[in-house]
Amino acid sequence: MRMVLCLLVLVLGTPLVSDSRGQSAQERSRPVNPVVSGRWSLIADFYGTSVNFSLKLNQDGDKLTGIFRGSPLEGSLQGNAISFVVNGEQGDTVECRGAIRDNTISGTLLFANTNDPGPATTVPFSATLVPQRNPVIPQKHEFVPTAFYRDFSAARKPALTVSPGDTIHTTTIDAGGTDENGVVRVLGGNPETGPFYVETAEPGDTLVVHLTRLRLNRSWAISDDLVVSRGLDNNLAVKMKDVGKPVRWHLDAQRGVATLEKPGEHLARYSVPLRPMLGCVAVAPPNPVAAPATGDSGVWGGNMDFNEIIEGATVFLPINVPGALLYIGDGHAAQGDGELNGNALETSMDVEFTVEVISEKHLMGPRVESATEIMAMGLGGSLDDAFRTATASMAQWLNEDYKLTPSEVAEVLGTSAEYKVSEVADRNAGIVLKINKIRLQALAPGVK
């Protein structure tokens, strides 16, 4: 079986209906007790497994409208009794019955499908009001990590809780687990700093991570001299059969270059410009799924190994669990496209970033923005799959943010798309579709 059975696939994987309607119910003047309108963080207990859902309620007298996991709902409020129904696609329905007390809604969700003669699934839930965003001045946090994690778990206790707008200054250790002092802190495999819990972040939102500082904090990196299998045809595989040893690079921050510590005879004068980047930026994946290893990637980001995630860049990721749970790690002093050696110039890093949350904006995958370009990443089991996904993700971006029709999307992509191979060293291959912002200026929202 593919993933999660039948009805639950829809519950957990996709909105019940694909387009959203009727969210604009206006609120009347007469205030009502209790407070129901707003965004709720809902956790349901599926036979022992906690599953998060996004819920937005708009109250108008005793009528309720809103959005449950991306699909419109209709219901009523009678005293403190609350009920609503969601009618989704393919016959899926959700009925909620609960009661509100002390700013918490408790009750049951009943998942059914009109095509399925079998019994419905009824699970208990409780929901708490998502706090309004803190209007106070953004804070800056100094965070000294003491533990580093080797999976992107949604179940991990946050290392630090921050608010949207806050800035965090911290460090990452290298992919092998060694810190800026050369001390091994943990077994290798991209151990991560974090996770950071971002207040008000809920499933269905987008996390924004703006990298304000990304600097080297030691003078060496480790890599190796192989070419990963995705880069080898049969002849090159034979030629490369005897390579694969560890290689150390000297990082000269003054001159801004990296050089091999023990170069072969033809590379004695070879150097590459330092261009520090983060291999890993991730939010926690949807919680019912087992935690991925920190070598993996997905629509939630992860080990993307994309060499445009540098100082000044902004990363956008679709949030799956309350607080988003942001992980960062795997700094590279420099990296060619695709991380062809398996290891880039792996090193520890001094990192500062600002987080932001965009409410109720759902991305189909990671996006990156630089001063000059917008970039949509596709990740998949082959470059061909990654290419399709990158194209579809950018099409979503142009459609949703620039209001382009399918025909207009095609015309812009056909004339302005730039594709780059971001990653070939991991289980997922990555391709990034970039568009120069100059091309989009005439399309910008607000421009007439």
Add this chain to the structure above:
Amino acid sequence: MRMVLCLLVLVLGTPLVSDSRGQSAQERSRPVNPVVSGRWSLIADFYGTSVNFSLKLNQDGDKLTGIFRGSPLEGSLQGNAISFVVNGEQGDTVECRGAIRDNTISGTLLFANTNDPGPATTVPFSATLVPQRNPVIPQKHEFVPTAFYRDFSAARKPALTVSPGDTIHTTTIDAGGTDENGVVRVLGGNPETGPFYVETAEPGDTLVVHLTRLRLNRSWAISDDLVVSRGLDNNLAVKMKDVGKPVRWHLDAQRGVATLEKPGEHLARYSVPLRPMLGCVAVAPPNPVAAPATGDSGVWGGNMDFNEIIEGATVFLPINVPGALLYIGDGHAAQGDGELNGNALETSMDVEFTVEVISEKHLMGPRVESATEIMAMGLGGSLDDAFRTATASMAQWLNEDYKLTPSEVAEVLGTSAEYKVSEVADRNAGIVLKINKIRLQALAPGVK
């Protein structure tokens, strides 16, 4: 960074040298205290993460030979002080220093690389002697599962411990978490029965699972009516855009067929023969890696969804951790190749199987054997990758078990290979290379 840094990649991922030598040291008559010769289960502590290694020692006076994770070692025994060195490929070395007391070796492992000027990695370990296989009569176990798991964790406490040769009779629930009585036991997603700990199984061994019984234990299955994305070209994607509802099938064990409970008009008389299979058979993956979800697959098996894993078939999997930790689940009453609907005819199952362990035999991926065929499975991010892997895995089989040269392997594959698509619904695609045993009779070991 790809996975695990530099030196540890080699430690954890591959033998230090690829061919094994010098295992045949003969033992002298004079017995020595303590007992050192034999197989050891070694656990090292890498900065808080436990990593299992296989170790085999042969003592000849004060000289030690043997195998450490597939590579030959040389060392000595002085009183209870034990030491050995492994010289691997690409300059990798391992030095072990320890002492043996009470049938336990404790000490340190030092991992270094002659090409790497950086500091070596030193980690503590302890090792215990793997018990000799129990010569007593194989037992049969009745196991009634009370918990079901949604990841293939290597860290989970075994549900039952058995010996090689033992037979286990148990049940599995369906992929959606529903048991034979229609009771939902756990959230869906291929929840598994197990894990079963198999005595004497060590990393580097092969687990053999012979399915002696695989029977339906309820009269219905659930599926759906979509085609997964790997099966859709652009035109078919448009045609299939409105399907995807749950579908129930009636299972008639008497007549041996499944029929749709609410068929469309053209399928009123359509039926498919029942052919019960297990979608999931897995051993725990290597422990330093995060536990994969039960929708995933790998060289360790998992959610293979291969419709030849039926009653009578034998599954072979490469063992990664002591005890192997066998998981089973995801029964299908019937399934076309590839599990094209995402869900096959998902149902609960009555299962009986016998386990066996082949010592020091390392497979590169799952194998299946029926009465008539040998089958090597390739799993990968694309069908093309899976195809390459299936071919390479069968080449390994023909080379190691039938001693064929590369030229002979090519000649046999070119004339006798049969390829089948096993799975397209999951993250990994699967292709199986089958060879009819009749073709191999003239090659059988021992035949002249």
Add this chain to the structure above:
Amino acid sequence: MRMVLCLLVLVLGTPLVSDSRGQSAQERSRPVNPVVSGRWSLIADFYGTSVNFSLKLNQDGDKLTGIFRGSPLEGSLQGNAISFVVNGEQGDTVECRGAIRDNTISGTLLFANTNDPGPATTVPFSATLVPQRNPVIPQKHEFVPTAFYRDFSAARKPALTVSPGDTIHTTTIDAGGTDENGVVRVLGGNPETGPFYVETAEPGDTLVVHLTRLRLNRSWAISDDLVVSRGLDNNLAVKMKDVGKPVRWHLDAQRGVATLEKPGEHLARYSVPLRPMLGCVAVAPPNPVAAPATGDSGVWGGNMDFNEIIEGATVFLPINVPGALLYIGDGHAAQGDGELNGNALETSMDVEFTVEVISEKHLMGPRVESATEIMAMGLGGSLDDAFRTATASMAQWLNEDYKLTPSEVAEVLGTSAEYKVSEVADRNAGIVLKINKIRLQALAPGVK
């Protein structure tokens, strides 16, 4: 630029609208001169390049209806002046103006697009009435080839003209150009016997080739001992780096087996059953395209190397040019799936087949039918593309011939699909989706 510019893409590549309507105009009693109703073979001259189109006209008084390249037309007949218009998708239009004399229509076609402000394309054409199928008794032809061709050209003069229902008995030489007497007749590369012109066959029809006899006519075959690159992962590429020599097989028609003439030591007793097949069965591709080499394949068939194209099988191919122009060649005495050695057991062959034409039935790719199975082949640049195409092609089959809805198609494929890798040695990879006819008996047209 991809292929053929703008408007002409639609003209040459696809029907102007995708569904056909209005073909059922009934004919009145009053006969009219000249004869217009019927199927016409139309050739237009595009600036020196001849392009074939299918045309069907139904006359009702002075009104004309019909089909032009799959799209409905409307027009009129005034004396011998004929005119019609086709309104296609995306604004494409075709206007025809001509005159009928001596059973030939001559005139111009004007291709335009309402979205394109540029000038329309006007080209001259002439059309002749396709003869009615000959009602006489089918004939059997003995054809002794004297020339063999190394491309699938649409421009080649037919070697023999036959009628639907006729049977041809002939021979093919081996892929290297050597005949049944060991005489080299032509440079290797799958030289073909044919082409055979089949009367009444027009673009948009389907050619049916039923192989009534496929027998060996010499006692040896040639192959080699490599594995093609699609079958090699990096490790196997290294192991296989020194193989690739020619290998001869002895074909023992009496015992029905092939054995190596100079086997390696482990294959001294290895044999494979003879199972003669044709590697190439092709119709000429659409004529404006350059003629593909006889190592290539496409929706028009070609070098499919599918080991179910054996005696008793029926091959269905979509016709592109008048007469279909059937080519056959590349006999294999036996072949494993995928033709993994690049060469199968290449040999000359004694072949007999019967041809048939199904009017106005357009297949999206090759189909094969045996006594027990229907099979749809997908060909593409990767196995993943081939898989998608095979699935879509079988979906077309089930929809058009068995009237299944998309939901029903999914249910049948999910439970009855069997996928086989047909070819990995050529530029196109091939995957075949097979369904056992027993599964389809309850769906057969006419069954209630």
Add this chain to the structure above:
Amino acid sequence: MRMVLCLLVLVLGTPLVSDSRGQSAQERSRPVNPVVSGRWSLIADFYGTSVNFSLKLNQDGDKLTGIFRGSPLEGSLQGNAISFVVNGEQGDTVECRGAIRDNTISGTLLFANTNDPGPATTVPFSATLVPQRNPVIPQKHEFVPTAFYRDFSAARKPALTVSPGDTIHTTTIDAGGTDENGVVRVLGGNPETGPFYVETAEPGDTLVVHLTRLRLNRSWAISDDLVVSRGLDNNLAVKMKDVGKPVRWHLDAQRGVATLEKPGEHLARYSVPLRPMLGCVAVAPPNPVAAPATGDSGVWGGNMDFNEIIEGATVFLPINVPGALLYIGDGHAAQGDGELNGNALETSMDVEFTVEVISEKHLMGPRVESATEIMAMGLGGSLDDAFRTATASMAQWLNEDYKLTPSEVAEVLGTSAEYKVSEVADRNAGIVLKINKIRLQALAPGVK
């Protein structure tokens, strides 16, 4: 069968041995009649099919050394009788026997294989001395095309014969067959200008095409508004199901931009910079293969649709037939990566280029060089195959021209590779690996 049978595969497809030795035989003082030392253009007649081979002979008294199709030869000259033998890999041998008269060698080639008990292949040949490169001043040719070709045929009569160093000024028509005056000259599908025969060019050499001028010569281009299937995932396929109409762009050479003639409402102010490029640059493929259509590509170049083939760029292609037979066409006023609309901004072009020949340098595929970058193109049936090929081709470049070892190649690629998707609209996908020349300065031949 894959391509060309057994022995001939090796003859036609690859050098008999892969590394070349023994070419440095020094010439003695005593002159000998006739002149044998030099490069010869050899044509053999394989049963009616002409096949070109490269041959280089060095005479030293009565001893001959040299290179036959990349493999070393040894032989003798007795009077005017000439003979030599080539011993290749896998047992392949070639024996040449001939006589030299009037600067022509005539005789037979005997191809055999020591593993093949079958009869050898003996074919007649004749060879003529390749003229020395003309030392005179390079010429400039004005070429006004009167015919345009829709395949890359090796059999076509040259339109113009030029010498290495010469410059040709000419025009190309657009992919649809329309010229700078809006006159349709030929059916669409990338009709080509040429072919140009370049004196002294022989199989095994490299053709260099330096684009000195590439300018628009009309004010409009035609494109369309679809996204090709390689760019569509299932959801985007559904969204894009109704697009695909022709679209005209206005080309404003003064302002240097293209704008839509009838833009949708959101693209009213959208413009793209003009960046004229050639979609097609090709040499004739190996002559025994059928001529590919001008929509296809291969190691010989062709319809590469790479948007860095602009004014100032240099294209390198491996030569297959005497004279190279250069074709150019398919100008684009601008194109995003991959030619995502199937058609870029298709237009006619004013082109000037200089040709050069590098003797006895064999490339594994197309290369492009700009003022700042070297670029190796991979073409294949999938992006994954194209990626492997691009990487292997650049590895060849770094190894042969910069003498890097496999380890050094890996280190340079890992730190300096930039990958771009060049083409997704055609049968072959394309990926280009670029390296900035600054990275290579320290490696340049001659630099110490």
